[in-house]
Amino acid sequence: QDYKASFICNRMWNLKGYAYLHFFNSIMCVCSSKADDSTTDAFKNNITLFTKILDSLLDGYDNRLRPGLGGETVILSIFVSSDHLIPLHVSLSPQEYTIDVFFRQSWKDERLKFHGPMNILRLNNLMASKIWTPDTFFHNGKKSVAHNMTMPNKLLRIMDNGTLLYTMRLTVQAECPMHLEDFPMDSHSCPLKFGSYAYTTTEVTYIWTRNASKSVEVAPDGSRLNQYDLLGQTVGKETIKSSTGEYTVMTAHFHLKRKIGYFVIQTYLPCIMTVILSQVSFWLNRESVPARTVFGELCGRVKAHCCQFDDFFTKVTLRFVDISLFQPATVFFFFEAHSIPLKTRISFLQKKERDSVVKKNNAYAVAVANYAPNVTKDATLPTISKGILDPGKVRTDKPANNKKTFNSVSKIDRMSRIMFPVLFGGFNLVYWVTYLNREPVIKGMVPSK
Template structure:
């Protein structure tokens, strides 16, 4: 029996202590509930007492010194930076702090956080953003507003805002540019005699800057500014958040610069194509010119209609000039080539008609190097000059007829036989005779033909057209390489260092 009591007594003691602790916890819980109920009742009563005689129309310390409105901002994101509209989109947590002694209460109640709806029943600053285009307060799932009371009357009023603010951009160095954008904060109706805006925590009043990521820009620096703005109605306090963003050039290099470089290099391929392949060289030149035009149009569509020249315009225009110059180079080559061939035809024709030079029945060097098909093509080119000469002779005969001297012309017959109008047999039979023929021409007409004015040569004569292509193969790449060195060194190193020094 004694052994049984010894074994049961510890168990009874444990159950007694367990029941006692449970009773204590129950009493503490009931006391806590009562305290919470009393605290809620006290807070409700305190709010009721604060708002009972509260006049929302009067600022705190009305008639006394100006009150300080502290501002702090936490940036969520910066995006949609538009060069066309000159604006950017900023999402932030915007908080204001001020002290209103009329809203002080018992310190035992601690800090009280309430719904933002209560902000409609107390005085709040008339803060607005001067450079704002449009803004809104987020309302999912409820209106994103915070209202927190402190026992000494200090109030924290915060909200989540998305604002589209204007930002003037200087695009002279686009796309290697840096822009200064700002968010300005000001009181709309209260002057510096009533309110004073300050940054709540000094230089630490801006948070979230290190977490900002933008697609085309990099945030390089920011600055918090305090100033006054003078209007005709008075001086108003203003705060400004200014941040400096630098554009990333990688996208533009892949989108504009690299295709332009490849197109310029593609236009150089024509320098290695035979100058007689007209269709190949002309089609290549026109294709590169039209493609550069498309790239230039795409660049202008993504920018506002500004009058000054941008850095990307300089590069695109220069590439366009190189491509166009390659096409003009072939025009010069082709013109000089056919001009030289035409001269050889005339020299060969003169040697053939001279019996002293053709006594040994040997072909002269001009005829040995010449192709009959080239002569046929040149005779077609000369046909326009022959027709003009024929018109001059006809006009001359007409004038003689009017003067009564038409008898000689009746006995004189004029025969005009252009080479390109003969059939295939005449072409084969007359391979050595290039160009039109005139027979039995009046000497007076011949003298008039000799007196016609000489043509003015605009382009210099080039003896060997292949020399132009060989020079272009070296000159064009050298000039383009020199331009790229000066362009990239100037815009990536020289101009940024100069702007920093200024």
């Protein structure tokens, strides 16, 4: 009986434990369901509150009228940033450049003040089309594109005090006046000018959001350009007058310097090698007319290739090549005018003297045959005959004149071998020292980091 009683007691305790556990589980489920319901209700309440705030802001709002119409001037704060300059593609003809920017504008509209649990309303482009926005345009822009993939790239923020932030992504193709006097070591300042199209300075005015060094920013990896180095950027502000009034124009200048490495390989080295190749003919024998002609043709072909840019260096190097081509012609002229007629004269004199000797020998032989018994042998005749027949004296005199003529003509080559390299080297020294030490004519520039 005691055993049965203890068993029954244990059983009762177990049943009570299960009952308590079930009771606690029921309480937890009820609490969690109430919490979920409260969260859902709070979320629904927030959505309803946001909707009510937006509806109240747009209730009676006329986006055709600027803020403070008839009273205060709208002050637009501008901030321009560029993640990359596309990579700021610059074209010489026509003179223009392309830039990809995030264009940020900020202003205050008293009609958009609100009170609520949040301080900022973060909205997209749909709300931007229902409120007043500035009519900013680019004065020197040729073509501007607002990105719309996958949706219009626009952002709108409304603060509780009525301040708005309006951001959009733009690709602008603008004019860039270029001065190519120092090409290819030139520097340029490409402007980006913008302002209001319809509102004068009494209605809308522009200011930079930050100071001059931070109002326009370029990402460090966004200025890796193909043919240019971004030296920095500057900002400014000006007022222009027209028949309809005065307008504020904001200006941002991007200062560029051309990279010279490409042109050293494509232009300077070919021109320098052309001049060196044209001077090789100075070291050839003056009688090697075909070899000098071949060098002249090669120099002419290379010259046509490197004459791509009409700059000072190319013009001077081509003049060196032209003079180098005229130098062999000068040598050939003196060679033809003096050397060849001299050889002809020497051969003619030698032939004439041989004919005279032959005639004298024939006359002497006849006299000996007819009068041999009565004439004594003169020992001096063979010596005279030997002297007459021996052309040694002629050969001794004529090569001397020939050698003198060769020395007078070859002076041109000897002088050219020294004068041309010295002049060309001096020109290169002055040219590179002058151009590489020239500072870009860009004042007030903010260095690029």
